[in-house]
Structures are given as C-alpha cells and as structure tokens.
Amino acid sequence: MRFSSQLKGLISFEFSLHSGYSRVMTTLDIKIYPDEVLRQKTELVTEFSKELHQFLDNMAETMYSANGVGLAAPQVGVLQRITVIDVSEEGNDLMEFINPQIIAREGKVPSEEGCLSIPDFRDKIFRAETVTVEAVNRHGEPFSVEADELLAICLQHEIDHLEGVLFIDHLTRLKKDMFKRKWKKRLLEAEASA
Numbered sequence: 001m002r003f004s005s006q007l008k009g010l011i012s013f014e015f016s017l018h019s020g021y022s023r024v025m026t027t028l029d030i031k032i033y034p035d036e037v038l039r040q041k042t043e044l045v046t047e048f049s050k051e052l053h054q055f056l057d058n059m060a061e062t063m064y065s066a067n068g069v070g071l072a073a074p075q076v077g078v079l080q081r082i083t084v085i086d087v088s089e090e091g092n093d094l095m096e097f098i099n100p101q102i103i104a105r106e107g108k109v110p111s112e113e114g115c116l117s118i119p120d121f122r123d124k125i126f127r128a129e130t131v132t133v134e135a136v137n138r139h140g141e142p143f144s145v146e147a148d149e150l151l152a153i154c155l156q157h158e159i160d161h162l163e164g165v166l167f168i169d170h171l172t173r174l175k176k177d178m179f180k181r182k183w184k185k186r187l188l189e190a191e192a193s194a
C-alpha cells in the first residue's frame, strides 16, 4: 500500500513487533494489476522456518525499496497469509502479520489509497475507522492489535490482498469504470511504446 506523506504524519503508533530483522535481503518482483495472482486466495502459514524468516525479510526490503507502507505476499506471487507493514514516518517500525484476521471493525472513514500493484493510481474509498486484528508472529506466537488511523487502514488494505481483493474493488461502479478505462489506456500505451 502507498500513502501520501501527509497522511503518514497522522499516525499514532503504539505497537512495534519488529523481531529479528536480518540484514541479508533480496528485493522481490512486485506483481502488477491485472496479474492473476493478485486475485487468488492465500493459504495459512503452518511452518515457521528459516525460509519463512528469509521471506519476511525480503518482503520488508521490497516494501521499503518501493516506498510502500505495506506489502502482502500475493503481491510478490506467494499465496500465503503474510503481510508486512510499516506506517512510521522514519520507516523503523516494521510489523509482521502472519495468518492475520480482522476480528472487529468499528466506524467508517474516507481513505485515499494507492497500491504498489496498481502504480500511479489513487482514489478515495471508505474503510472501517478502527480494527482489531489477531495474527501470529514469525515464531508462530499469537498477538493482537487494536489499530486506528493509518495502521487500521493499512491492515484492511493488506488483509484484503490475502483474500484476492484490491482497493479498486471498493470503488463505486462509476469510479471503477473510470479506473478500468484509464488502465486500459495505460496498457495500450505501454504496448505501443514497447
């Protein structure tokens, strides 16, 4: 997920679940809409191995190098229930959510969003104002987070990805049609210049 720096400044950050962030990392390829993998559902993670830890490190690296505030595994072509998020201004509050579930939502707020898988497109949708999320960390230990502001928005955006849902799916029909026309034009232009 991508946010304007203006929105980033609004966050009040209460949780830091950063654990064992290693320094050997690879940047993964981000899948771009309409890649089919973005529409698939993900599977629960059952093994909390070294491979998982490496993958989490690579996801974080990929998110940071793309200037994102969140990244979900399907966006790098992996159909597992994993997302990384860092909504801090300094990019030093990495949060890892494995097998996350939203167990409560409250309120409704407008949210202007973008997505690393849908470059150069932003639009306003509505999200719950606060969410409670249960997940496990990279060692399989459960935790829960009550989130508001940008973190709440980001969690909803990323957990949607784990269900094959994109933020454009929340647009009104009219805006969805506008997006589709815009994207079609973009693809045609890309083809023409290739």
Ligand SMILES: [Zn+2]
Residues within 6 Å of the ligand: 001, 114, 115, 116, 117, 157, 161
């Ligand atoms: Zn996204």
